[in-house]
Amino acid sequence: MAEMTTSTPTTSPAVNGSAVIKPWWSQMGVLFWLSVAWVVFISVGGFIAGLLPLEDPINGDLDKIYRPMFSDDALLGTDSNGRDLLSRVMHGAGVSLKLAYIAPFFSLFFGLCLGISAGYFRGRVDTIISIFIDSILAFPNIVAIIALLFYLGATPLNMILVFSFFGIPLDTRVARANAIMFAERDFVMAARAQGASHLRIMFRELLPNVVVPLLSLVIFHMAIIIVIDGVLSFLGVGIPPPTPTWGKMIADGFEDISREPQAAFVPSAAMFLTILSMNMIGDRLRQLTDVKASSV
Amino acid sequence: MAYLRQRLFHLIPVFFLVTFASFMLINLLPGDVVDAILGDDVDAAADLEARAEIEKEYGLDKPVIIRYFVWLGDLVQGEMGRSYITGKKISDMLWDRIPVSFQLMAMSLTLALLIAIPLGLLSALKANQPTDRLISAGAFGVLATPPYVSAILFIYIFAVILQVLPAAGHVPLFNAYQPLSETIPANLQRFILPTLVIGLAEVPIFLRVLRVDMITTLQEDFIALAKAKGMSTSYILFRHAMRPASFTLITVIGLQVGRLISGLVIIESIFALPGMGKFLIDSIDRRDVLVVQAIVTFSALAYVFVNLAVDVLYAVLDPRVNRRAQEH
Numbered sequence: 270m271a272e273m274t275t276s277t278p279t280t281s282p283a284v285n286g287s288a289v290i291k292p293w294w295s296q297m298g299v300l301f302w303l304s305v306a307w308v309v310f311i312s313v314g315g316f317i318a319g320l321l322p323l324e325d326p327i328n329g330d331l332d333k334i335y336r337p338m339f340s341d342d343a344l345l346g347t348d349s350n351g352r353d354l355l356s357r358v359m360h361g362a363g364v365s366l367k368l369a370y371i372a373p374f375f376s377l378f379f380g381l382c383l384g385i386s387a388g389y390f391r392g393r394v395d396t397i398i399s400i401f402i403d404s405i406l407a408f409p410n411i412v413a414i415i416a417l418l419f420y421l422g423a424t425p426l427n428m429i430l431v432f433s434f435f436g437i438p439l440d441t442r443v444a445r446a447n448a449i450m451f452a453e454r455d456f457v458m459a460a461r462a463q464g465a466s467h468l469r470i471m472f473r474e475l476l477p478n479v480v481v482p483l484l485s486l487v488i489f490h491m492a493i494i495i496v497i498d499g500v501l502s503f504l505g506v507g508i509p510p511p512t513p514t515w516g517k518m519i520a521d522g523f524e525d526i527s528r529e530p531q532a533a534f535v536p537s538a539a540m541f542l543t544i545l546s547m548n549m550i551g552d553r554l555r556q557l558t559d560v561k562a563s564s565v
Numbered sequence: 566m567a568y569l570r571q572r573l574f575h576l577i578p579v580f581f582l583v584t585f586a587s588f589m590l591i592n593l594l595p596g597d598v599v600d601a602i603l604g605d606d607v608d609a610a611a612d613l614e615a616r617a618e619i620e621k622e623y624g625l626d627k628p629v630i631i632r633y634f635v636w637l638g639d640l641v642q643g644e645m646g647r648s649y650i651t652g653k654k655i656s657d658m659l660w661d662r663i664p665v666s667f668q669l670m671a672m673s674l675t676l677a678l679l680i681a682i683p684l685g686l687l688s689a690l691k692a693n694q695p696t697d698r699l700i701s702a703g704a705f706g707v708l709a710t711p712p713y714v715s716a717i718l719f720i721y722i723f724a725v726i727l728q729v730l731p732a733a734g735h736v737p738l739f740n741a742y743q744p745l746s747e748t749i750p751a752n753l754q755r756f757i758l759p760t761l762v763i764g765l766a767e768v769p770i771f772l773r774v775l776r777v778d779m780i781t782t783l784q785e786d787f788i789a790l791a792k793a794k795g796m797s798t799s800y801i802l803f804r805h806a807m808r809p810a811s812f813t814l815i816t817v818i819g820l821q822v823g824r825l826i827s828g829l830v831i832i833e834s835i836f837a838l839p840g841m842g843k844f845l846i847d848s849i850d851r852r853d854v855l856v857v858q859a860i861v862t863f864s865a866l867a868y869v870f871v872n873l874a875v876d877v878l879y880a881v882l883d884p885r886v887n888r889r890a891q892e893h
């Protein structure tokens with residue numbers, strides 16, 4: 270879903286054996302490192318926002334409402350309640366990114382278990398797992414996530430569980446495709462000839478090979494979770510106010526869009542840059558780890 | 566029709582699992598199901614008669630599995646019960662809203678294809694040249710823009726700054742006071758921005774599939790033969806390469822239905838279009854648990870049936886599919 274440019278072999282300078290092999294960090298390109306820098310900046314800033322010398326993100330100063338960007342007392346301006354936008358963007362980053370950094374690993378764990386089992390055993394196990402996966406996929410994810418959180422309550426823990434659950438299908442499919450490919454390789458055959466158990470083969474032979482291409486998927490999932498978390502707060506069904514979230518900031522700014530567009534566009538820009546950077550990082554990692562894009 | 570038989574055998578358990586999961590949703594609520602169904606209606610919640618009536622209507626004294634099949638039986642007949650908040654039949658409420666959502670989806674999908682097909686062909690023809698890189702970079706940017714962000718951007722540009730389009734609202738096609746000649750333009754005008762938002766968000770996905778597919782197809786022998794015979798590039802593209810490439814596109818369109826429905830929830834809320842997505846959010850605000858359940862069920866079933874239709878279409882259009890299925 271999130272991956273964009275499937276480069277044909279001729280474009281990826283990383284793989285094709287030119288005479289001089291550049292170190293891996295120089296192969297990645299400037300854009301990759303800019304993306305990493307942004308993600309590190311916004312994550313670290315978000316997680317330690319409470320320690321930084323920022324204005325109060327929740328209780329605004331009503332004397333300074335609607336400050337434009339680059340004002341003396343507010344770098345990115347203030348909103349209709351006089352709350353500092355820079356402070357709110359940083360605090361909001363901490364909230365969304367916490368979810369985005371945890372949930373994909375749960376999906377990865379279950380995706381690996383299901384995908385490797387399906388790809389290794391095939392037959393009936395494969396059928397049952399694919400029925401399960403197709404059933405999850407049948408629920409439009411935002412509809413299902415909103416409804417589930419409505420019934421369960423939108424606590425951060427429930428959000429992590431629900432986000433992880435809807436990430437499972439994609440991880441499973443990619444893990445399955447890779448497991449099928451590797452299960453036919455000689456080293457698996459050799460392990461089997463030595464009398465290795467199924468569990469050992471899956472764990473020691475398949476897992477290390479299958480997990481690598483899935484790491485880029487983890488990063489794509491992070492980007493997707495930021496979007497979905499934003500949808501939930503935007504629609505008022507996510508983490509309840511006054512906790513600042515990007516989605517809620519965009520929604521609040523939207524109400525005042527004709528008067529003060531930056532209240533909506535500052536958090537939008539932060540979100541856009543974060544998603545763009547994550548997609549960029551994921552895409553580069555995929556190019557590095559992808560042996561054959563077509564087999565996925 | 567070996568392929569279709571395979572797909573059907575697969576879809577039947579999916580159908581039961583999907584409906585069962587939707588049915589169980591309401592049991593996730595903390596506390597008593599009767600309280601949940603009654604919502605904030607305190608008077609009714611205290612009224613033992615009303616409670617007994619609900620228990621009887623939903624057969625809450627019976628085991629879950631029997632309740633499920635009773636519910637499923639009703640569902641298949643288009644009977645989804647009544648909302649305890651508004652008192653109306655849920656199926657009627659849904660049918661009022663589906664046309665709006667359907668119009669939005671159809672228009673967005675058309676727009677997405679109108680943009681993605683030419684760009685995809687161009688990308689494939691100029692693979693790895695500056696044109697292709699530029700298109701890919703643009704798609705990358707669109708992909709990183711969440712629909713609510715692009716919606717706000719478009720509203721700001723077209724409704725606030727340029728003031729050429731309405732920011733939100735809906736004009737039904739049929740009403741008693743205005744002739745169609747007035748309602749059609751008004752209706753379409755209010756669909757322009759939402760269509761743009763959802764349609765553009767779909768472009769990168771179709772574009773990518775089409776580009777990869779086209780690049781592969783263009784390397785096939787029959788394309789080389791067509792070229793050798795001296796046919797023009799456009800003839801080769803549309804008559805020879807488009808047909809095999811369109812099969813993947815059809816499958817992807819089917820798989821995108823879920824994403825489109827998800828998009829409706831946000832976009833209809835922003836643009837105040839009274840479709841299914843807006844209905845979901847309104848029902849959540851009202852804590853109308855049965856309606857929320859009905860919308861989830863309906864949207865999942867829509868996905869299942871659209872993909873069944875895609876499978877049928879696929880098997881009819883592409884004879885290779887059946888041959889492949891028989892070999893397995």
